[in-house]
Amino acid sequence: xxxxxxxxxxxxxxxxxxxxxxxxxxxxxxxxxxxxxxxxxxxxxxxxxxxxxxxxxxxxxxxxxxxxxxxxxxxxxxxxxxxxxxxxxxxxxxxxxxxxxxxxxxxxxxxxxxxxxxxxxxxxxxxxxxxxxxxxxxxxxxxxxxxxxxxxxxxxxxxxxxxxxxxxxxxxxxxxxxxxxxxxxxxxxxxxxxxxxxxxxxxxxxx
Numbered sequence: 001x002x003x004x005x006x007x008x009x010x011x012x013x014x015x016x017x018x019x020x021x022x023x024x025x026x027x028x029x030x031x032x033x034x035x036x037x038x039x040x041x042x043x044x045x046x047x048x049x050x051x052x053x054x055x056x057x058x059x060x061x062x063x064x065x066x067x068x069x070x071x072x073x074x075x076x077x078x079x080x081x082x083x084x085x086x087x088x089x090x091x092x093x094x095x096x097x098x099x100x101x102x103x104x105x106x107x108x109x110x111x112x113x114x115x116x117x118x119x120x121x122x123x124x125x126x127x128x129x130x131x132x133x134x135x136x137x138x139x140x141x142x143x144x145x146x147x148x149x150x151x152x153x154x155x156x157x158x159x160x161x162x163x164x165x166x167x168x169x170x171x172x173x174x175x176x177x178x179x180x181x182x183x184x185x186x187x188x189x190x191x192x193x194x195x196x197x198x199x200x201x202x203x204x205x206x207x
Contacts, residue, residue, distance in 0.1 A: 010099050011068055014068075016089065019073075022034075032073065037069060040064075043127060051107065094181075097181070098181035100153070107121060130142060147193060148194060159177050
């Protein structure tokens, strides 16, 4: 139940950030709903396709698609408020990221897959929605060069798996992972933590 509630919060926040990106590209309402939905449920869709997990989450639960489309449309009228309360949405997005990571891990676990694949499943679930948003909007993927984001999803999944391996109950493992992942992500935002970047000045691969 807790994960389901956090999932809805997460896809709503993700959909609204996607709608803002669509607005910056002056898309029509259909474009707004498309980008909002791709941002919110795209990661889970890619995960399910890669793992052969059918039906897709939003096909089995069409209300999720309705929520993302509605959140996208509402953002067109509330954009200034969304931008004004950016800090709140960063926190909601972080909660969604950790929830997506745990859900992605659980989907792979239920399929009997190796722990490393479970962590990849978490990464795909948490990150690919943002990648799809940025690709559709033709902008540099933010999740690959800003503060810790993709690595937070990966770390959260690893922590969740370790807790389960030590026979910690699933509800406790979920809460501990949520709190730890949230604190890690928000600390990264606060202090600008990021992984080392690769900068190549020359366009010529031989020089």
